[in-house]
Amino acid sequence: MNAYEMDPTELENEPDLDAVFGEFPNLQTPNLYLRELTEDDAADLLAVFADEEVTRFYDLYAYASEDEALELIDFFTESFEVERSIRWGIARRADDRIIGTCGYVWLRRFRGEIGYELHRALWRQGIMKEALAAIIQFGFELLRLNRIEALVMVENTASAALLRSLGFQEEGVLREHDYFKGQFHDMRCFALLQRDWQARQAQT
Template structure:
């Protein structure tokens, strides 16, 4: 099993995505503003269900974990975050995250990723955490840079998403980078 089942910050709980989260996540994943830089905008609840099933199987196949971000006060699911494409032999993984747009700009991702990153380094023994950000997604770039990620380059036309080839900015943080921030 890869990673802890739940993580907590002062304001949020990171837990497994549950069936009861489908409607909320579908509202985010079908919002073209939220998904502008993601792989797809979902049209049906069935697509959301398939994605949740895929994300929830990641720990079983040793490739990562995705959590629902839950506000402790309201119990609302605000989005998801986690790691995937884990390569244990190379001690690296890729992170990903999204929030419903009504939660943007509130420091939520900074708070939750400040518990996910040390979990990856300390509990999973990773040495490198990568992120791939579609060119133009300045919010995600800024959030990652605040967390200590460094840009390493641009992969030209790296992904074919939403009907177009898109360039991806590669960022990474190393265990030694993280240790220097503490």
């Protein structure tokens, strides 16, 4: 084996990206569908993003038109097509209407970062925890990630508490890491390792 060949034992750990990105990986949980967004979801997505409380910790302002929701859907679709990221629409199984999104903002070898948001009327019902548990399992098993990260604005206590409830550990504050809405923002870095997730699963 020379320096440019991959160790065969390493190859076994590689994800099957053709399988992952061949077709959008729709998922189901007890109460939710995590599915591909289509342009038909624009009005429901607008209802999520038209709320300043939802976009408060984001590098965007509350949406004012369905066109902005359509642009976001197109962006997610294209990002999936070029295998840059995966964003699931979150829908309740009862009516399949979109109530939020979650997914991998970027993916690297063995590492990925998650992002998520939910319609404000549905906060504190355990919905995002259920959705994230499914995409975390997908990340560790299908994407073969070893580490899942999340960056959270220091003021975003709800998001930090959600991550802790899933077993993420806070690793520190990245000072002035992001710039948006005219200023720099400190971001808390959270991460969950595959072995820690497995240990938690074994306990339940």
